Amino acid sequence: DPYARLLLEALKQSGCTVFNDRHFSCENCEGCVSGGFDAATSQIVLCQNNIRQQSHMNRVVTHELIHAFDHCRAHVDWFKNVKHLACSEIRAANLSGDCTLMNEIARFKFGLKGHHQTCVRDRAIRSILAVRKVSKETAEKAVDEVFDACFNDLEPFGRIPHSKADAKRAYKDFQNRDRYTANL
Numbered sequence: 001d002p003y004a005r006l007l008l009e010a011l012k013q014s015g016c017t018v019f020n021d022r023h024f025s026c027e028n029c030e031g032c033v034s035g036g037f038d039a040a041t042s043q044i045v046l047c048q049n050n051i052r053q054q055s056h057m058n059r060v061v062t063h064e065l066i067h068a069f070d071h072c073r074a075h076v077d078w079f080k081n082v083k084h085l086a087c088s089e090i091r092a093a094n095l096s097g098d099c100t101l102m103n104e105i106a107r108f109k110f111g112l113k114g115h116h117q118t119c120v121r122d123r124a125i126r127s128i129l130a131v132r133k134v135s136k137e138t139a140e141k142a143v144d145e146v147f148d149a150c151f152n153d154l155e156p157f158g159r160i161p162h163s164k165a166d167a168k169r170a171y172k173d174f175q176n177r178d179r180y181t182a183n184l
Contacts, residue, residue: 001058002167003097006174007065010156016042016072023068033130035060037067039078044068063096069156082134086142087150089124094150095157097167098123116160120151 011018018024022043029036029047034056036045044064051057070076070088077084093099099119121143128139154160156174161167 001062002164002171003058003062003161004065006156006167006171007062007069009171009174011065011069011072014069014072016068018065018068035064036131037064037071039071039076042068042071059097063092063098066092066095073155082128082132082138082142083146085128085132086124086139087146087153089127090120090143090147090150091153093120093123093127094160095154097161117151121147 008018024044024046026046026048028049029045032050034047034050036047037043038045044061044067046057046060046064051060067076067088070091071078074084074088076088078088094116099116124143125136125139128134128142129136132139157167157170158173158177159166159170161170
């Protein structure tokens, strides 16, 4: 998957190499959660009882790898700062493919102008509420306060990858990112 390949390489370049046998865990989860990132162990949990398709698993892995990338590069305070969590959730919803047109149509949610941003905002709020015991108003306020900056933070993709083709181009660009300056 080009999304995961890019994120794994970006994590490695940031000094946070991911080992499949150490940093990924498949478990049965309660409720309808598909996965999570455990900051205490730097481990991605995949909820094997709630993931039924390869494409869904790819999105979950990408979403959680974005959290791992944010944890590595930005030293996110996951537990005490809801704005940090909101920012990472915005980035994950924006960059993982969670809000592609096809996924939104499958959820019977679609619109024209500004729909991607609406989806990202809504999914970030839902994610915060799923992992923290905060009010909906607190989650909404945190998302609103950091939305513009975090929505526009496209690292390490450099663009919003709306499709696998976009993700492949982003991966190729990422691999060539330092090519010019390396020759100076």
